[in-house]
Amino acid sequence: MSHKRIPKRKAAIAAGSVAALGAAALLLPNANASQDGAADNATPKTLKATDASDLAAKLSQALGGAFAGSYYDSAKQQLVVNVVGGDNNNLVVQAKKAGAAVRQVENSTAELKSAARTLRTKATIPGTAWAVDPRTNKVVVTADSTVTGAKWDRLQSTVQGLGSGTATLKKSAGTFKTFVSGGDAIFAQTQGGGVRCSLGFNVTASDGSPAFLTAGHCGVAAKQWSDSQNGQPIATVDQATFPGSDFSLVKYDDPNTQAPSEVNAGNGQTVQIKQAADATVGATVFRMGSTTGLHNGTVTGLDATVNFQSETNPGGVDTVNGLIQTNVCAEAGDSGGSLFTQDGSAVGLTSGGSGDCTAGGETFFQPVTAALQATGATLGAGNGAGAGGQAGGGQQAGGGQQAGGDQSGTAAPGDQSGTAAPGDQSGTAAPGDQSGTANPGDQSGAANPGDQSGAVNPGDQSGAGDGSGIAQSQ
Template identity: 80%
Template sequence: MSHKRIPKRKAAIAVGGVAALGAAALLLPNANASQDNASGAAAVAPRTMKATDASDLAAQLQKLLGDAFAGSYYDGTKQQLVVNVVNGNDNVIVQAKKAGAAVRQVKNSTAALKTAARTLKNRATIPGTSWAVDPKTNKVQVTADSTVTGAKWNRLQSTVQGLGSDMATLKKTSGRFKTFVSGGDAIFSQVQNGTVRCSLGFNVTASDGSPAFLTAGHCGVAAKDWSDSQGGQPIATVDQAKFPGNDFSLVKYNDTTTQAPSEVNAGNGQTVQITQAKDATVGETVFRMGSTTGLHNGQVTGLDATVNFASETVPGGTDTVNGLIQTNVCAEAGDSGGSLFTQDGGAVGLTSGGSGDCTNGGETFFQPVTAALQATGATLGNAGNGGNAGNGAADPSASASAGDQSGAGNQAGGNQIGGSADPSATASAGDQSGAGNQSGAGAGAGAGDQSGAGTGAQSGAGDQSGAGAGSGNQSGAGNQSGAGAGTGNQSGTGANAG
């Protein structure tokens, strides 16, 4: 069946909802702020720097220190990079200090921490558990949700105790680990038992030059064709999807002239231009956009996390995802696939799943964007006829009609933060275009956790192992729909995988 062509379509990417005021206040005044200039002079005292600079320095010092490197994190209070060193050569440590890092001696090497993680994988891969290295404590942080009880809890507790209190810690979290359905700007797909709803993460250019976007992998295995309005004509088709193992999908726009600007909608007519793909740094502040809960911020708390989701498609089975970013940012059903980014325009992650909510708090895990870009061959930036039109002002008189993803008015303008986008411009229902927040956990939406009413028939994801974490150009966020697309449209019925 032929698809409707929309030559001037602008692909929206962020959230159709009300942005959290606290996060917005923190993000908007500082968006696209220039980074501190490094003095270039060697100094023994730790250097004050932005989180992005700390990430770059950490990568350099990891190569310099070799086996002596045992992780690093950003101290936001002091604005310093802290580097862990084990059995370090004095000369190498001096070089690290001269480079501007605060260096501390720790007991556990990176190799020892990875061995501990392998032990957990072999002995305690239990649905409802996760683990990640915490460089602040130099230990593996193990977490169990409320479903881990009885014999399962005893096995997990025994395994952690066997690693030793100086190597691993164990804690309980409320709720249960699940993938979050729906997403940044909502995208929809009709499946056998209802409607699947997800969110678009970042707009990218596929390896063949066509416009596309990244979203959660569990959405891509749940449904193939995606629309920007519930029951609407498909506008994009899944090209690649990985879940479990990893959690990312590359979805290509059917219309090759689709405009896909590299920006994220921060709500209230404000956008953040996405300029680069970025690896997360423990301790840095990050922002998450989602169609259910809007804009929220928090800190990165762990890297290379493993999460064992209860399978939505295999009774009693486990969908394990590796290499995730762990944060204390909240999320809820409908936020899956949405974008995780930094205030200076770094695309960091795609919302995968977690526990808790935005009332009581929780923790959320994200698929690194760098790994998704490397695996799919996509690049960050504009595609098709899209492109950031520069610092253009949004047309205050325009209002987006249903299904017209471009958001409020002619928001094609590039970095609208602090610009003249009119916050009063309205986006009507269905306007949520952003593709994204995938449905169904596990491969498919199972009923249960899902926010939608239906029984989640989304076809389950097969055992798709994900690609490894790579660096690569991160995808840019889409042309976020303009001024606050209403949350109303998001509710999709049906099997929103939870």
């Protein structure tokens, strides 16, 4: 479908007007108001997840080597801080006075990082991942379905060598892949065919021009991006990093593009993005993607390393470090989409994982804070941007043959990711109409011309439709 260029555009972030209703209900009420703790300073304070993240950062600095990670207890709305060296009561008292719940653990942060280095040296195998889990005070190692035979034996031996008190090993039913195909859908043409990804967050580049963040593997795959399938480019990649990290800075070609700092949560609701924040294990987060819409879940690990099978070097591996691990589901086409909190903090960009929004799995995200620091960009509108500008109904249809059908996702049964009934996965199409789910092994994310499975009729709860466009002609 052709794309008509008009000088002034209004761009918006968010991957679809349709959301899983359960996730939307959790997102919109803003129920987690901050409360003061008891008068006794030693009593853990009741905190919002964002405040818990800020406190964790402060305590990490204050406790130094005694700090062994932290996590958010969402049931109690408390920050739990791990401390080693129990004889140092002053540190425990300091953490408690700051408002955290404190528990003493065996493994220090340095020891857990040392274990991760051993894994990088001995077990960088395609289809593996590991992350620090502060709730267990261990490194959790995951192997996907491709890790078998000698590779499995090697991985298992390495984990056993670290000791059961330091690392654990589990299997994933899916295959770790990037989610090329994802907030608002963005499209590009490559020699290998069409590619679709998702817009993450609108930002202002260091030179003041309007831009957006998306996944690095999207920016590496193609230089120019459109807001409609087969449309004229509206944005050009300025910086792209993958592997190692997974982020791209893409500048809008029209300097007058209006790019409000918000996420369209669906059903006419938007969430204003006010700041970037580091993820906290245990915190509830929301992901928006052009394939599956709005889903929510929990941060399960930090500083994760994922070893993707290389798409350019047969038998090679593309390793990405420093990622956020979650149980929020995702599928092909969600790459680059926004991970954020209920109070409007930008947290991550969808990278990859295993599974889908039916079977579950693990999904990994590039931290937004690291992407902003590396690119020099800042969150918020660019030149001429009008605050509160809504996403327009850009031509978001299509998205057919997207990267392999086993593309990240992590909604384990019983978790909160999406809370939609099977067959009503807020953008997940029914079998045979996968709107971004591809032929196995097809990593191109090529769109299927004529496939309108991403377009939404009024009241249709499947796909990214009206309100999900990157740009709207004025």
